[in-house]
Amino acid sequence: MQEKRITCIVCPRGCEITVIGEGKEIHSIQGQQCRRGEDYAGEEFICPSRILTSTVLVHNEGRKILMPVRSNRPIPREQMRPCMEEIKKAQVQGEIHRYDVLIPNICQTGADMIAAADMDWM
Amino acid sequence: MEGIAAYMERPVSNTESGTEETEQKEVYDVVMIGAGPAGLAAAAAAKEEGAGRVLVIDRDSAGGGILQQCIHPGFGLTYYREELTGPEYAGRFLTKAADEQAEFLLNTMVLEINPAKRTLLCSSQEHGMMQIQAKAIVLAMGCRERTRANIRIPGTRPSGIYTAGAAQRLINRQNIMPGKKAVILGSGDIGMIMARRMTLEGAEVTAVVEIMDYLAGLTRNRVQCLDDFGIPLLLSHTVTKIVGNRRIEGVWVSQVDEKREPISGTERYYPCDTLLLSVGLIPENELSRTAGVETDPVTGGPVVDQHMQTSAEGIFACGNVVHVNDLADNVSLESERAGRAAARYAAGKLCRGLRERADGQIPCIAGENIRYICPQRIAAPAGDEDVSVYFRVSRPDRDVRIIARLNGEIIASRREMRVNPGEMLSLLLPGSRIAAGELTICVMKE
Ligand SMILES: Cc1cc2nc3c(=O)[nH]c(=O)nc-3n(C[C@H](O)[C@H](O)[C@H](O)COP(=O)(O)OP(=O)(O)OC[C@H]3O[C@@H](n4cnc5c(N)ncnc54)[C@H](O)[C@@H]3O)c2cc1C
Numbered sequence: 259m260q261e262k263r264i265t266c267i268v269c270p271r272g273c274e275i276t277v278i279g280e281g282k283e284i285h286s287i288q289g290q291q292c293r294r295g296e297d298y299a300g301e302e303f304i305c306p307s308r309i310l311t312s313t314v315l316v317h318n319e320g321r322k323i324l325m326p327v328r329s330n331r332p333i334p335r336e337q338m339r340p341c342m343e344e345i346k347k348a349q350v351q352g353e354i355h356r357y358d359v360l361i362p363n364i365c366q367t368g369a370d371m372i373a374a375a376d377m378d379w380m
Numbered sequence: 381m382e383g384i385a386a387y388m389e390r391p392v393s394n395t396e397s398g399t400e401e402t403e404q405k406e407v408y409d410v411v412m413i414g415a416g417p418a419g420l421a422a423a424a425a426a427k428e429e430g431a432g433r434v435l436v437i438d439r440d441s442a443g444g445g446i447l448q449q450c451i452h453p454g455f456g457l458t459y460y461r462e463e464l465t466g467p468e469y470a471g472r473f474l475t476k477a478a479d480e481q482a483e484f485l486l487n488t489m490v491l492e493i494n495p496a497k498r499t500l501l502c503s504s505q506e507h508g509m510m511q512i513q514a515k516a517i518v519l520a521m522g523c524r525e526r527t528r529a530n531i532r533i534p535g536t537r538p539s540g541i542y543t544a545g546a547a548q549r550l551i552n553r554q555n556i557m558p559g560k561k562a563v564i565l566g567s568g569d570i571g572m573i574m575a576r577r578m579t580l581e582g583a584e585v586t587a588v589v590e591i592m593d594y595l596a597g598l599t600r601n602r603v604q605c606l607d608d609f610g611i612p613l614l615l616s617h618t619v620t621k622i623v624g625n626r627r628i629e630g631v632w633v634s635q636v637d638e639k640r641e642p643i644s645g646t647e648r649y650y651p652c653d654t655l656l657l658s659v660g661l662i663p664e665n666e667l668s669r670t671a672g673v674e675t676d677p678v679t680g681g682p683v684v685d686q687h688m689q690t691s692a693e694g695i696f697a698c699g700n701v702v703h704v705n706d707l708a709d710n711v712s713l714e715s716e717r718a719g720r721a722a723a724r725y726a727a728g729k730l731c732r733g734l735r736e737r738a739d740g741q742i743p744c745i746a747g748e749n750i751r752y753i754c755p756q757r758i759a760a761p762a763g764d765e766d767v768s769v770y771f772r773v774s775r776p777d778r779d780v781r782i783i784a785r786l787n788g789e790i791i792a793s794r795r796e797m798r799v800n801p802g803e804m805l806s807l808l809l810p811g812s813r814i815a816a817g818e819l820t821i822c823v824m825k826e
């Protein structure tokens with residue numbers, strides 16, 4: 259049996275949660291103050307994942323815009339570096355609006371990299 | 381969305397005459413200085429409260445303020461109950477302000493405020509100098525970073541030393557990497573976020589060095605920015621010397637004692653080509669001073685009441701210009717209050733500034749383990765409107781009770797498991813229990 263102490267990052271309160279389990283089996287979760295924290299701690303025990311953010315260069319009508327991007331769901335931590343390599347290589351053409359998909363299913367993680375801003379505003 | 385671009389490009393100054401006359405003025409009900417989350421939320425709220433013409437002025441070429449470069453997630457957790465990146469969070473407020481028909485004047489710097497006439501002197505490349513007349517003004521200029529000059533590190537003066545926010549702007553808005561091997565001084569949120577950003581972009585971050593014995597920023601940022609990448613956090617340490625002639629080559633780091641003095645024999649050399657400073661923010665108040673508003677020596681921002689009205693009548697303030705916020709969500713809430721109050725003032729429905737009614741004010745006094753309280757004063761009588769007060773502790777503690785007393789009597793209190801100077805706290809004071817007197821807030825061990 260393994261015991262893992264996890265600091266919850268779901269909200270700024272930062273509760274310290276203790277998870278006891280084995281592999282993908284969870285036996286107990288203690289110290290959280292809400293349901294979101296419990297879900298997070300379980301996932302963190304099994305497979306720590308994070309939202310990944312970066313920028314992608316977009317070309318539109320002779321303008322070069324550095325577009326902020328984010329993954330639309332958490333990406334397993336060990337996949338972050340390969341995903342960053344993919345993002346660095348990406349270049350996109352055209353008019354981009356908030357939440358347009360710029361890189362679908364990045365590195366087979368099931369997550370898409372989407373635009374976080376709207377070109378109209380930049 | 382077409383509407384938004386139209387508002388942003390609409391020329392607002394009176395240029396039909398083609399002269400440089402500064403006497404011809406545009407008149408607005410409420411004018412916000414700054415289009416960051418504070419100015420945007422205040423503008424939308426002022427409109428919702430029924431204000432006529434509302435204008436947001438910013439020196440930048442786009443709205444959103446500092447959030448344009450904060451591409452990381454961590455915004456909106458309390459306001460929207462979902463986790464957004466800075467540009468998304470700013471985008472929602474930009475849309476809201478534009479939908480409410482607030483007008484924008486970008487690429488324009490406000491140089492001076494005349495508090496008696498309530499006019500603003502502005503300059504822009506396009507329109508030159510111009511004057512704008514407002515019935516109410518909202519200061520929302522944000523803050524700037526403390527620099528090396530503010531903290532005096534000995535050693536040479538090479539290149540490669542940046543504030544964390546400047547490095548963030550270079551990477552996220554200009555696509556320029558400041559260096560390959562970095563040391564970060566200060567454990568503020570921006571520093572930790574940049575440690576992760578630089579690591580993900582292929583640089584090596586050898587240490588985050590913090591002079592205090594506790595973290596300056598949020599715990600959640602330590603976990604996901606430092607721990608995730610194995611970046612060492614050195615608490616009770618500081619940079620004692622900078623080495624390098626043209627470009628920085630390294631720094632000496634020492635452990636410090638309780639008096640924050642370096643302990644000899646603990647020095648260690650860290651080679652690096654970049655030093656990022658994340659050593660705190662200072663509210664940007666040159667402009668507030670031209671308006672003659674009273675400032676709080678602890679926060680560095682204007683003294684305000686619960687309506688966010690400053691000591692100058694009809695001049696309101698919100699966001700980082702008032703006190704440095706760790707969460708944009710708090711900024712939005714506070715700024716909506718400012719925007720609503722400014723609209724009511726413009727309509728003649730809110731009483732005058734702090735100075736004019738010194739008799740009817742309740743001072744908020746920082747008691748045991750409280751560093752500052754915002755608002756600094758509560759305008760009485762508050763009627764039955766509840767009043768939210770925000771504050772920070774001076775030092776970390778656990779298992780405490782936060783207590784608000786009016787003339788010695790407890791009017792609100794709450795238990796807290798953990799308190800930290802890096803995390804702002806708040807307490808709701810029931811309007812029915814607010815009366816003339818003196819309010820004290822303190823943090824006591826349970
Ligand atoms: C680098 C960084 C990272 C952060 N990370 C997070 C986070 O992860 N989560 C979170 O919730 N919060 C975060 N924050 C905090 C949050 O972003 C701020 O509290 C918030 O942006 C403050 O909003 P503001 O509108 O007061 O200031 P700002 O966003 O700074 O906007 C002020 C605006 O005023 C304009 N201005 C100033 N002076 C003038 C003048 N004289 N004339 C015209 N325009 C002027 C400026 O150009 C600017 O656009 C972060 C802050 C920083 C600096």
Ligand code: SF4
Nearest residue numbers: 266269272273291295
């Ligand atoms: S457990 Fe709930 S309250 Fe505690 S940090 Fe996580 S989300 Fe916040």
